[in-house]
Amino acid sequence: MKMVTFREVSKYYSGRAAVRDFSLEVEEGERLVILGPSGCGKSTLLRLVAGFIPPDSGSIAIQGDIVAADGQIMKSPEKRGVGMVFQDLALWPHLTVKGNLAFGLKARGIPKKEREQRIGEIVRLVQLEEYIRAKPAELSGGQQQRVALARALVLQPRVLLMDEPLSSLDLELSVRLRGEVLRLQRRLGFTLLYVTHDREEAFDIGTRVVMMKGDGRIERIGSVEQVRAYFQARATASHLIRQNLNDRSA
Amino acid sequence: MAKRLVLTSVAILLAVAGLLPILAMLVKSVMVDDHFSLAFYQELLASGREVTLMRHSMALSTLTTLFATVIGLPLGILLAKTDLPLRQLFILLFTIPLLVPPYITAVSWFNLLGRDGLLARYLDPSLAKTTSAWLFGLPGCTLVLSSTFLPIVMLLTIASLKTVNPRLEEAGQLVAGWFSVLRGITIPLILPGVLLAAMLVFLLTFGEFGVPAFLGYDVFPVESFTQFSAFYNFSAATAAAIPLAVVAFLVLAAERFFMREKTDQLRPAPDGEQRSFIGLGPLRRWVLALVSLLCLIIVVVPVLALLLQSATTSAYVEALNRAGHSLLRSVVYALVGATLLTSVGFLSGYLIQTRTLPFWRSVDALTIFLFALPSTVTGIGLISLWNRPWTNFIYTTPAIIILGYLAKYTALTSRITVSTLAQIPSSMEEAAQVVGAGWVRRMGVIVAPLARHGLVAGWLVGYIFCLRDMGITMMVYPPGHETLPVRIFTLMANGSPQLIAALCVIMIVATLLPLSMLWMVFRTAMRGGAR
Numbered sequence: 027m028k029m030v031t032f033r034e035v036s037k038y039y040s041g042r043a044a045v046r047d048f049s050l051e052v053e054e055g056e057r058l059v060i061l062g063p064s065g066c067g068k069s070t071l072l073r074l075v076a077g078f079i080p081p082d083s084g085s086i087a088i089q090g091d092i093v094a095a096d097g098q099i100m101k102s103p104e105k106r107g108v109g110m111v112f113q114d115l116a117l118w119p120h121l122t123v124k125g126n127l128a129f130g131l132k133a134r135g136i137p138k139k140e141r142e143q144r145i146g147e148i149v150r151l152v153q154l155e156e157y158i159r160a161k162p163a164e165l166s167g168g169q170q171q172r173v174a175l176a177r178a179l180v181l182q183p184r185v186l187l188m189d190e191p192l193s194s195l196d197l198e199l200s201v202r203l204r205g206e207v208l209r210l211q212r213r214l215g216f217t218l219l220y221v222t223h224d225r226e227e228a229f230d231i232g233t234r235v236v237m238m239k240g241d242g243r244i245e246r247i248g249s250v251e252q253v254r255a256y257f258q259a260r261a262t263a264s265h266l267i268r269q270n271l272n273d274r275s276a
Numbered sequence: 277m278a279k280r281l282v283l284t285s286v287a288i289l290l291a292v293a294g295l296l297p298i299l300a301m302l303v304k305s306v307m308v309d310d311h312f313s314l315a316f317y318q319e320l321l322a323s324g325r326e327v328t329l330m331r332h333s334m335a336l337s338t339l340t341t342l343f344a345t346v347i348g349l350p351l352g353i354l355l356a357k358t359d360l361p362l363r364q365l366f367i368l369l370f371t372i373p374l375l376v377p378p379y380i381t382a383v384s385w386f387n388l389l390g391r392d393g394l395l396a397r398y399l400d401p402s403l404a405k406t407t408s409a410w411l412f413g414l415p416g417c418t419l420v421l422s423s424t425f426l427p428i429v430m431l432l433t434i435a436s437l438k439t440v441n442p443r444l445e446e447a448g449q450l451v452a453g454w455f456s457v458l459r460g461i462t463i464p465l466i467l468p469g470v471l472l473a474a475m476l477v478f479l480l481t482f483g484e485f486g487v488p489a490f491l492g493y494d495v496f497p498v499e500s501f502t503q504f505s506a507f508y509n510f511s512a513a514t515a516a517a518i519p520l521a522v523v524a525f526l527v528l529a530a531e532r533f534f535m536r537e538k539t540d541q542l543r544p545a546p547d548g549e550q551r552s553f554i555g556l557g558p559l560r561r562w563v564l565a566l567v568s569l570l571c572l573i574i575v576v577v578p579v580l581a582l583l584l585q586s587a588t589t590s591a592y593v594e595a596l597n598r599a600g601h602s603l604l605r606s607v608v609y610a611l612v613g614a615t616l617l618t619s620v621g622f623l624s625g626y627l628i629q630t631r632t633l634p635f636w637r638s639v640d641a642l643t644i645f646l647f648a649l650p651s652t653v654t655g656i657g658l659i660s661l662w663n664r665p666w667t668n669f670i671y672t673t674p675a676i677i678i679l680g681y682l683a684k685y686t687a688l689t690s691r692i693t694v695s696t697l698a699q700i701p702s703s704m705e706e707a708a709q710v711v712g713a714g715w716v717r718r719m720g721v722i723v724a725p726l727a728r729h730g731l732v733a734g735w736l737v738g739y740i741f742c743l744r745d746m747g748i749t750m751m752v753y754p755p756g757h758e759t760l761p762v763r764i765f766t767l768m769a770n771g772s773p774q775l776i777a778a779l780c781v782i783m784i785v786a787t788l789l790p791l792s793m794l795w796m797v798f799r800t801a802m803r804g805g806a807r
Contacts, residue, residue: 078446078552103449110450116443120464129460130451181451 028090029054029185029217030075035084037070037242044070046242048084052185057211057218059228061253062238062245068221069113070242072187075219076110077103088185104133109178109216110187113194115170117162123149123173124158130181144180151210152176168199175207179214186211188220192227204230229254279715283632286623287639294646294683297657298521304660305514319515325499330519333495336417336488337481343422344429344477347570349470351426352433353458354567358554361564367434369575374427375787377744377761379486380780382420383768384578385411386490387585387777394581416491421481423574428480429473436469437462442552454554475531476648479524483650485747486765496520500652501751510656517653524648532641579784586777595778598771602763603786606743609674609759613681613742618735620682621689626723628690629697640690647687651747654683658752672754680748685741689734696730697723736794743787760786 396404
């Protein structure tokens with residue numbers, strides 16, 4: 027089943043294309059990674075799916091429902107069943123971990139007993155039980171990442187959007203958290219749209235990778251193996267060209 | 277060396293302009309016939325009159341703060357975060373009451389609701405009796421001061437909203453509607469800014485003299501002024517001034533203790549351009565009608581009442597004949613005051629932002645305290661200090677008015693500089709330092725040009741506040757040097773309503789005309805720059 031469908035989506039900022047003629051279908055339960063350099067429109071794609079901005083042209087559908095098309099937002103963010111982990115995490119600094127997790131549940135009118143139960147389950151899952159009363163500023167970088175993940179997952183979204191969530195962490199912690207994301211995705215079964223500029227991170231997380239060009243277009247789509255092979259081929263070609271040039275200059 | 281010398285001189289100037297007068301007043305209040313005595317304080321505590329004044333002052337300040345906040349906060353959110361039409365125009369219109377002296381707003385309401393006002397003339401004289409009784413007292417004072425200080429809450433709400441990281445709201449939008457996001461995330465995040473605004477409204481109302489004096493409501497500043505100028509009873513005037521100073525000090529101390537770090541965090545958020553707006557949907561036209569109605573009641577109607585009351589050429593001719601010189605003086609003093617305030621505020625703001633010298637915190641606290649201190653207290657302090665034979669060159673000249681402006685309003689230009697400099701990377705000045713530029717050159721060639729928008733904004737704010745000032749000027753102006761606000765106030769006793777209304781309109785024009793001209797120049801320059 028198609029979970030997210032982009033049809034010829036374009037988005038411009040001050041006349042410059044952030045995303046151009048982007049078409050893609052994301053299957054239910056898939057882990058799709060969008061890989062590309064800074065400013066290539068990766069984050070814009072997630073913001074379009076979340077519903078913060080409308081596409082200037084083209085349409086976006088979630089489970090077959092058109093949620094935005096041609097400059098119009100048909101379904102506001104809170105009605106899309108989408109969770110998101112932001113690049114800067116965007117944890118609410120004035121609320122405790124529990125407050126951060128409870129906000130969405132309260133807004134949905136979920137009764138207190140069920141709320142407590144769901145918060146309990148998710149904090150166990152991300153191993154944050156002992157920090158439930160702490161404020162975000164009192165937590166380490168890795169713990170904050172887990173809170174952001176738990177906040178996005180506590181409402182059991184159909185799609186989880188992750189916008190370079192591990193980019194500010196050191197390599198060791200980043201690798202460990204990639205494992206946690208995979209574990210949670212396999213257990214909960216949500217569809218994952220993951221944005222990164224880090225190739226290794228993309229290969230670790232994804233089942234499929236979309237490579238973006240600097241002008242907001244798709245450069246290549248393929249499985250992790252296909253994209254890895256493409257990069258290897260490109261590296262070999264570039265190595266040969268360099269060697270050739272060196273030989274000539276010698 | 278030059279840096280230390282200049283910044284220390286600025287700190288000394290502020291101490292001379294503001295701190296020394298307060299100390300002089302305190303010393304004078306404990307001296308009876310050249311001997312130390314606390315008799316006057318004992319009298320103060322034993323007097324029942326003080327209790328009444330305190331009750332009135334607290335009631336007026338609390339009610340005004342409540343109304344200004346309850347209306348100003350949602351208004352600021354509507355104008356900053358929604359797709360309401362004409363938002364910029366509304367911001368300008370709602371700011372007008374803050375720009376003109378509050379008692380002018382009181383005069384316009386008097387022209388509308390008073391016994392012989394427009395309501396009595398064109399509608400129902402018996403109803404006018406009721407509205408007049410209502411106007412002269414706590415409700416009228418609250419109405420006038422709430423509409424005057426409402427823009428403070430509105431503008432600080434708008435400024436605070438710009439400091440909220442849009443991602444925090446978006447994270448909320450994914451799981452909740454805008455109403456829940458505002459209630460649970462946005463408002464708690466901007467609360468320090470809103471509380472700061474509420475505190476300013478409270479303190480400004482607590483020290484307000486013109487409106488309660490005009491509308492006949494006994495509060496501390498009125499008592500202090502009356503005792504001082506009508507009876508020349510210095511002890512009684514100080515007795516009424518001391519509680520004002522104490523309350524200002526306590527409120528500021530509480531703000532420092534509970535809120536300081538939080539209000540210091542009010543800086544523009546990163547990637548503010550990706551801010552999402554709240555779509556009002558079908559409510560849009562109703563909200564527009566409601567905001568227009570509010571604007572009509574608290575901005576347009578009072579100004580219209582003044583225009584209608586003064587609608588004869590003879591009123592304006594008489595006004596210019598009787599107060600033309602005062603108008604000229606007001607403008608000149610405001611020009612001088614604004615220029616000095618900009619310079620002193622820029623340097624003290626630089627000191628506070630860069631924390632260059634160890635006493636930066638004292639300078640910051642002093643400027644804020646002096647701003648919060650009611651004008652009558654500052655005025656009495658200035659007279660206590662400078663009314664001596666050998667300082668007549670200050671006491672009997674406009675220099676004492678300018679010193680009063682410096683004491684009272686440096687906090688405004690200083691704070692504007694602090695927030696401007698916070699947005700300029702310190703590496704800009706450091707890069708100039710590395711290549712060998714001295715401090716004066718760095719300030720002149722790098723820092724001041726980069727902070728030019730803040731300097732222009734500071735000058736405009738300084739000009740407006742000097743021009744509209746009545747509290748300090750009324751207390752200290754030497755004979756023959758009264759400004760237009762003072763002249764209007766003194767003419768109220770025997771001038772015709774048409775004359776007073778005409779003078780008020782002239783005052784409004786004198787405030788708004790240079791503002792609009794400068795705004796147009798600024799806009800043209802910005803457009804030129806953009807091209």
